[in-house]
Amino acid sequence: MNRDGNISMSVIKRLPRYYRFLDDLKSLGMERISSKELSRRMGLTASQIRQDLNCFGGFGQQGYGYNVAQLHKEIASILGLDSALKTVIIGAGNLGRAIATHMEFDKRGFSLIGIFDNKEAICGQLIRGLPVRHIDSLDDFCRESKPQIAVLCVPKDAAKELADQLISLGIKGIWNFSHYDLSVMHPEIPIENVHLSDSLMTLCYRVTRDGEAPKH
Amino acid sequence: MNRDGNISMSVIKRLPRYYRFLDDLKSLGMERISSKELSRRMGLTASQIRQDLNCFGGFGQQGYGYNVAQLHKEIASILGLDSALKTVIIGAGNLGRAIATHMEFDKRGFSLIGIFDNKEAICGQLIRGLPVRHIDSLDDFCRESKPQIAVLCVPKDAAKELADQLISLGIKGIWNFSHYDLSVMHPEIPIENVHLSDSLMTLCYRVTRDGEAPKH
DNA sequence: TAGATTGTTAATCGATTAACAATC
């Protein structure tokens, strides 16, 4: 609502989606787009788009609309995708492995520098060119390499202690895949939760109870 | 707000989290809990908890609070976790594989009955006891086994066509991991999006821009 | 200039919080 300062979480959460659509428009070779046309494609109101963007600056031009390439760039910069936040993955099970290989960390503002697990057996294995390290070496590694972000792919029971440890080691943000609500205990740093089973249960509700309205 | 009828998405999305906390309370051996105590643990207001629960029924008792085991059961039933929605996973790459092995589908209202991929080479491989089938056999499989849910773990480009195909084959809900916004094109069925890179970019913003308020 | 479309303010809508009477 206000040029910078305190942007609401609702707006922030929509930014990546704008970014994604602008990416597509760019690939399509589109040069300009109006809030009206974008609203049609994204399934929201033109008003909301203009409000959202204006939280960060006047990127459009009356009578013309928005320049696709420029807006794409602006949003990348707002999100901070040009950063290379040093990142470690904790837990090299199925999920940790999939995240490590599947996500394009570099394009999203992160730089993956370490993967840890507590199973001796898999230590040394290479995932995306990085060796799996034993969790016991986490302290030393952090003191030396100073990672800023941790991706938590561990079972619920391990999550709490690991979060405490990581935060005391100077971690500045957590991408949390464990089914444990870290944010209640740690309001001091940004924690982004990906509670997959919550999402799955929501789908169950919507399929069994509702007929259903759309949702972004 | 109203006893059944049209529950808002905000409320629905909070249900799995209530369920998770009640699960913990049960394990802790707690018999009863007040909205006040639960609010303290979950980091929200007692008022909201009472409002939310009252959308579905009067599960509490004045002067006592809520019976943990009973409320746990009620929410499971509201979410429909006792269903066994027949489910197929499309895409047996890293992510599909991790989802297949990692998620407890049975405990969440689903029953995994098939896994598909377009790579001949991996067809026949067993994942969680299920053979990877070739995507060309999807039509026949659906006509025979009538799956209700599809989990989409395919690249963006493949997502659109697959969604069209699946819906025409009678799929009633999609758990969408592809970075493609299916919901705009298909408002007719519930689609639950897990846009991992959106979540990652949001974390990037929050770490680089904000100091940060908590978030559930 | 006329038409299009933004940036921005005002109006509406919905969700959250506070308050309190009902009741266990």
Add this chain to the structure above:
DNA sequence: TAGATTGTTAATCGATTAACAATC
């Protein structure tokens, strides 16, 4: 009975939408 705590209504707050003057 007195204390606790719900269910529910009313008040507040925030987010979305509509409207329109500014301007390219």
